[in-house]
Amino acid sequence: MSALSWVDVMAASGMEDEIVSGEVREQEDDDDNVPQLSAAAMEALREFLAGQHRPEEQNEAGGGEDGVELVPEDWRLSQFWYDEHTARELVEEVVRLVSPSRSGSAAGAVACIACPTLYAYLKKTVPGVPAQLLEYEERFGQYGGDFTFYDYNRPEELPAAMKHAYRVIVADPPYLSKECLEKVAKTVSFLARPEGSFLLLLTGNCSSWQCSVE
Numbered sequence: 001m002s003a004l005s006w007v008d009v010m011a012a013s014g015m016e017d018e019i020v021s022g023e024v025r026e027q028e029d030d031d032d033n034v035p036q037l038s039a040a041a042m043e044a045l046r047e048f049l050a051g052q053h054r055p056e057e058q059n060e061a062g063g064g065e066d067g068v069e070l071v072p073e074d075w076r077l078s079q080f081w082y083d084e085h086t087a088r089e090l091v092e093e094v095v096r097l098v099s100p101s102r103s104g105s106a107a108g109a110v111a112c113i114a115c116p117t118l119y120a121y122l123k124k125t126v127p128g129v130p131a132q133l134l135e136y137e138e139r140f141g142q143y144g145g146d147f148t149f150y151d152y153n154r155p156e157e158l159p160a161a162m163k164h165a166y167r168v169i170v171a172d173p174p175y176l177s178k179e180c181l182e183k184v185a186k187t188v189s190f191l192a193r194p195e196g197s198f199l200l201l202l203t204g205n206c207s208s209w210q211c212s213v214e
Contacts (some may be wrong), residue, residue, distance in 0.1 A: 024037070064160040069142070070120040090200070094118070097198040098168045109168020109189045111186060113150065115172040115202060116140060116188055132162065134187070136174075155186035166191045172202040 070081065082090070097109055109130040112119040119133040123146075128178035133140055141147050148158060152174065169191050175186045181203075189197060 011113050032105075054128075070117060082117040087117050088117050088125075090202075091125050093200065094122060094168055096168060097127065098129060108193070108197075109165060111162070111166040111169045113169065113171040113187060115170055115176050118170055118172075119143070132166075134158070150187070152180055152183045152187070155183040156190045158166070158187070158190060163190055164193050166197055167193060168198045168200070170200040170202065176203060 057206060059126055094110055109132065110122065111132050111134065112122070114132045114136075116133055116135060117147055119131055121204050122129060122131050133143055133146055134148050136149070136151055138149070148162065150158070171184050171188060173180050191197070192199070
């Protein structure tokens, strides 16, 4: 394991102070003083290693003929996939919004900005709904034409065909900084239809200045 991965494990388990203070316990052995980790640190390490070797458990959304395989998350890249309940609730709402309305407007496409869990569950549940995943990591290229490389630092550097093309836009910004949210808002404006689109902004804490889209 790299030094970076180890620091990430310790930080995720809330034991940063243990690293800084060097509270590594040593065996009280007359012949061999071998440094040992505390029980809590060992448990965090075991969980991390187990997660790295269980990609099939993280691919709940599918695989097989009827589903789209969800690649394993990498929280070092701020990737945190939704649990099954959350994903299915989102799919239900997206399907409701994207369906033809009583006023006669046609069904539209869905843009998933940095929310691959939603994309995977959506394609598994209603594979006929046109959906585009905008993501930074090239691993998602396995989705073929449904994947578009996306860097929020270049919010409007997207294919011209995507401009004003989406009835439903779901955005889960990778960071909650003002800068990130404002740039994602520019992407939303680029994708949204002139006559109006539905936006689902997925974030834990969102104030008015963060959510405004011009």
